[in-house]
Amino acid sequence: MAPFVVTIDGPAASGKSTVARLLAMRIQGQYLDTGAMYRTIAWAAIKAGVDLQDTQSLIALIDRTRFDFVPGPDRMEVYVDGQQVTDQIRDPELTNLVRFVADCRPVRDRLVQMQRQFAQGVARLVTEGRDQGTVAFPEAPAKFYLVADPRERARRRQHQLRQTGIECPLEEIEKAIRERDKIDQERQKGGLRPAPNAVIVDTTGLSAEQVVDLMASLLHQAFGITIASANRADDEGLAG
Ligand code: DC
Numbered sequence: 001m002a003p004f005v006v007t008i009d010g011p012a013a014s015g016k017s018t019v020a021r022l023l024a025m026r027i028q029g030q031y032l033d034t035g036a037m038y039r040t041i042a043w044a045a046i047k048a049g050v051d052l053q054d055t056q057s058l059i060a061l062i063d064r065t066r067f068d069f070v071p072g073p074d075r076m077e078v079y080v081d082g083q084q085v086t087d088q089i090r091d092p093e094l095t096n097l098v099r100f101v102a103d104c105r106p107v108r109d110r111l112v113q114m115q116r117q118f119a120q121g122v123a124r125l126v127t128e129g130r131d132q133g134t135v136a137f138p139e140a141p142a143k144f145y146l147v148a149d150p151r152e153r154a155r156r157r158q159h160q161l162r163q164t165g166i167e168c169p170l171e172e173i174e175k176a177i178r179e180r181d182k183i184d185q186e187r188q189k190g191g192l193r194p195a196p197n198a199v200i201v202d203t204t205g206l207s208a209e210q211v212v213d214l215m216a217s218l219l220h221q222a223f224g225i226t227i228a229s230a231n232r233a234d235d236e237g238l239a240g
Contacts, residue, residue: 004029004124006219007132010146011192012180013153013160015203015211015238017075019146020128022212024071026228027219029124032069033076034132037111039089040067040078042098047080052100059106069118092166096176099183102130108190112136130184133195142219145194146211148238149204153177156238208238 006023008016017033024031042052044065050057068079077086088094101107108131115136119125127136133143148156154174161168184192194200199218203211209230216227 001123003119003122004142004223004225005119005137005140006124006126006142006144006215007137007140007195007198008126008128008144008146009130009133009192009194009198010128011148011153011184012177013157013238014146014148015156015208016128016146018208018238019203019211019215020126021071021075022208022230023215024124024126026212026216026230027124027126027225028228029126030122031071031076032115032118032125032127033071034111034115034127034129034136036076036078036089037067037069037114038102038107039094039098040069040080040085041107041111042094042101043085043089044080045101046094046097052097053104055104055106058101058104059110062107062110067114069114087164090164092161092168099180102184102190103187105189108135112190130187130192131190133198134193135190138195141223143195143198144215145198145200147200147202147204150174150177150181152204203238206238211238 008020010016020031041062045052045058045061048061050061066081070077077084078089112135115127133140151174154170154177157173158168158170201211219225220227
């Protein structure tokens with residue numbers, strides 16, 4: 001049977017990763033963090049000394065490397081040829097470089113293929129990124145697009161960085177977020193935009209559970225999906 005796919009797209013730090021993971025739990029499905037996939041390819045390319053703007057070399061790298069994407073209880077664990085690199089792909093320097101990988105159309109095509117394959121293995125999928133509702137799963141029955149005020153997104157990102165011991169001024173983070181929005185929006189293929197039938201959710205001032213409650217109740221009303229009760233101990237800030 002075809003999987004039931006829920007797509008969540010939106011800009012950096014709009015809360016997609018946290019919300020996708022919690023919503024997947026509530027609908028007893030699986031989640032996919034597609035940003036982590038782009039990051040993992042970038043990490044592998046840098047490690048192998050591959051020029052991020054050299055399409056042929058990037059594709060050759062993808063072909064000769066084994067990538068595993070394993071959704072865990074807290075975040076998606078990623079592996080390159082068996083080596084776990086889940087922490088490494090969050091490095092701020094890599095965050096600045098990953099856009100070159102995301103700009104490469106043949107790489108996007110490969111990743112979209114992998115995302116569709118992943119969906120075939122599960123009954124229900126909540127997948128988040130920039131192009132999930134527009135390119136990867138245009139036929140998905142349920143699509144959401146998260147937005148949030150850039151200053152609040154910067155605050156969330158600052159909080160997240162602090163947890164990993166990195167201190168960074170708010171203004172600097174906000175500037176970087178606005179720049180990433182621009183790059184994501186201007187990308188020709190797979191650019192950041194809501195699918196025409198996506199429900200826009202403004203997460204400014206909301207907790208992760210509030211956003212998830214809202215989405216879950218929409219899914220219940222529209223598709224009759226059974227919603228598991230929330231584990232309130234999970235309530236957490238919105239970051240990714
Ligand atoms: O959401 P994130 O910050 O982990 O995304 C990392 C990069 O990948 C960012 O440059 C946007 C890009 N991306 C994309 O182009 N398409 C997706 N579906 C997901 C992420």
